[in-house]
Amino acid sequence: MDEAAAWRQAAAHLTHRLLGELSHEGLFEPEPAGEDHWRLPLGEAVYEFRARRGAFGSFVIALGSATRAAEGGKPAPVEDPRALLVDARTALGLYGSRLAEVLTELTATIADESSRLRSAPTAEKLSTMDYNLAEGHLAGHPPLVFDAGRAGFSAEDRARYAPESGEDIQLRWFAVRRDHARFDAIDDLGENLLQLEELDAEQRAEFTETVGELADYVLLPLHPWQADEIVGVRYAGELASGVLVDLGPGYDHYRPHQTVWTLANVGRPTRRDVTVLPAPGAPVVTGGLKRINAEAGLGLELLGGVAGVTVRHPLFGELPDTAIGALWSEPVLSRVAEGEQALSFAALPYRDLDGHAVLTELIRRSGLGAEQWCAEVLDLLLRPLLGWLCQYGVGLGAYAPNLVLIVSPDGRPLRVAIKDLARGVELLDEELDCHRLLGDAPRRPANVLARSLSDAVFAGQLRYWAEILLDDLDLPRTRFWDLVRETVTRYRADNPACAERFDAYGLLAPEVERVTPNREHLAGEAWAGRVPNPLHGPAADGAW
Structure with missing residues (x-):
């Protein structure tokens, strides 16, 4: 084309x-x-x-x-x-x-x-493509039309740094005086171990030669755009005084995910993903979630930020968008066995130039039929998310770009993982013991916390699935929403101790607040009015 x-x-x-x-x-x-x-x-x-x-x-x-x-x-x-x-x-x-x-x-x-x-691949090809390379062919979160994540990029920047460009990126490393930076990590990952695992010995030696003694500094990788546009301007004085030292590009090559500021190491895929934004406290949240999950076994693979650096500007530190930082997270491919395939949930509604959808391709390849395939995925996805909500009062940011479906070679659903954990975690405004493990995650009343499921998954993803399955495989929308409703109500029946909290979330209410991400972008209103809830019951006209 x-x-x-x-x-x-x-x-x-x-x-x-x-x-x-x-x-x-x-x-x-x-x-x-x-x-x-x-x-x-x-x-x-x-x-x-x-x-x-x-x-x-x-x-x-x-x-x-x-x-x-x-x-x-x-x-x-x-x-x-x-x-x-x-x-x-x-x-x-x-x-x-x-x-x-x-x-x-x-x-x-x-x-x-x-x-x-x-450069759009066929749905068949995308469904078997390397996870990190496939990110360059996706369109992000389905409901959001506006591309708000690349503000400030010039045409040249987009050609070099956008995921659809297919170009590798070398991060720029800086040494920051220790009294100007904060390092956080999960309990079993210290700063020295992180450097050993993320940097070659030769590169560490080069950094030492530049600054003299690494122990006096915290090492920080940044996107090359940030190095020029943010550090080169807002931190020019700190560069001149030696508070920050530019160490140059790293050896490794990365590919940006749809979020642009999260990048995967494509040369050494066992090394961690890097999000080049400050996320203070994120490792605390990751560690807490992992401790809870180890005891509860809720069945969702958790891929969180395990170490982070935050640098606050010495003069502008309290002003918005002046901090810089990085967060290292577990890579998706660390949870994928040989022969398995990882796909972003954002890839499932993808249609190629001939109109074929990845969701449809997986179902046809699996031989399971639309109902059984969907029932298995819904069980893998919804029951753990309901468990986090109802047993632990935790809402996870389960938006399509954050969710990963792991399938067998023939497209059969095996597991679901969730990444970028800390940024989306919210807690029920009740005093639960497990919340002490989760740092300063924001507290929400039950009706608001329920949006982590109703908005992010039901309205934000499954409404698109229903239309694809109707058009491609003749699965009635009423039957699809029956499957969703059956999965949710089965969870309630299987967990009577959680019934009161489940009901407080109003997931089966006749109406729900309408989520409006584009209205929020244009007018600052994240929700507007109420709409019928397909989880309450079938629509008379067959729309659900």
């Missing part, structure tokens, strides 16, 4: 996604215009599209069906999501510099998607 064709396809696809997600979130209010036909006036234009309604009030728009008609003009196929945003600027409350900022971000998103499409 040439560059022009890829841009057109990316722009059209994002326009349909934007129409669907903003309609789902209540920012757009389409009007019925016939069976599965909708009309949406925006400013001086009218959009029309075909869509069926899905779970959680979603709009499942038929790709290629959307048209736009200017006032008095004829409908034409939609080609550019930026035109949609300009038409919708009043409805969205976007004006002046904020409108320009969002349009710039959306343009960058089209460029990233266009780059991804030009």
